[in-house]
Amino acid sequence: MNSKIPIKMAVITKSNLLNQLADVVDVKQALDYIEFKVCFDMFMTDTAKECDLFIPCTNTLESEDLLYSSMMNPYIIYNEKAVNPKNKLMDEYYFFKELAKCLNIEAYPRVSKLEYICEVLKPLVELDGNINLEAIKSNYMTIHKSIAWEDKIFETPSKKFELYSNDAILDGVNPIPIYIKSNKRNEYRLLTNHYRDSIASQHMMDKEEIAKAYINEEMADREGIKNNDIVKLVSKNGSIKVQITISDSLGDNTILMYAGWWKKHGNPNVLTYSGISDMGGQVTYNETFVEIDKWVNRVKQQP
DSSP states (O other): OOTTSOOOEEEEESOOHHHHSSOHHHHHHHHHTOSEEEEEESSOOHHHHTOSEEEEOOOTTSOOEEEEETTTEEEEEEEOOOSOOSSGGGSHHHHHHHHHHHTTOTTSOOOOHHHHHHHHHHHHHHHOTTOOHHHHHHSOEESSOSSTTTTOOOSSTTSSOOSSOHHHHHTTSOSSOOOOOOSSTTEEEEEEEOOTTOSSSGGGTTOOSOOEEEEOHHHHHHHTOOTTOEEEEEOSSOEEEEEEEEOTTSOTTEEEEETTOOTTTOOGGGTOOOOBOSSSOOBOGGGEEEEEEGGGGGSOOOO
16 A cells, blocks of 8 residues: 555454455554554454454344345345343444534434344345235245356356357457466475355454364475475465375465464465456456475464
8 A cells, every 4th residue: 555645544344354355464464554544343353453442243133134145145134133232333334424414524324233134125126026024034035046147147258158259359368278287396386265154254263273284295395295294385475384284185385274364373364465366356266376484394383
């Protein structure tokens, strides 16, 4: 971030930037330029620790809401409030509503959360008359088909699955995917997958162990690494210590780490690059290459 950009304040909610974003070293430097930072969260995350003001918020049992994610969850879910929070303003909806009142923002919608939720649903109700709040409360709802591309008509110019993309040519990139490999013998592609049972970092909160990295047996033999050895992974952005697990389920020249490890464990996003994909505008997490520094092998994890 350019230090000349006059960002005085940042309010961070529903996000753990210093865990989930690529190249968190650069993200940390960007946050340092901001004079005053506020974080809403349930836990003192890596991001919360860098903020000047921490405001506790509700969990899913303390707040009525709608849950939906186009990336992770195709279902629209009604989250029912089971208990009241210690303070009403712990529900961020009511916190911002009260803040707008203090700031005299006249246009801010001063309605109950239930009214707000019903307003949010209006475009879907117009799209499908079967979708309404009561229907969502009693059953799962989705605007997606249960089988993706069931009719085999794809959102491409040809309506077919395209191995050769003319759109890619128009974007100035190769029409077929090109496998990018490192020119260095001991440099490997780092994959940072999500765990099957979680999508963020809170499941790692209470773990005190060192982060785990997975390689196959051929790589381990080539690098002189044994199972449970501790090594340092190094990229152009930084380095972390990890404990190696040897697994036959991985391909060669690949290191797998699961996303979610905190700074105290060894966050793989210390290593990842924050480039932008050729098409789609996505972050190129999986184009990160790392080297294995074996000297840390001498340091063994305590039992």
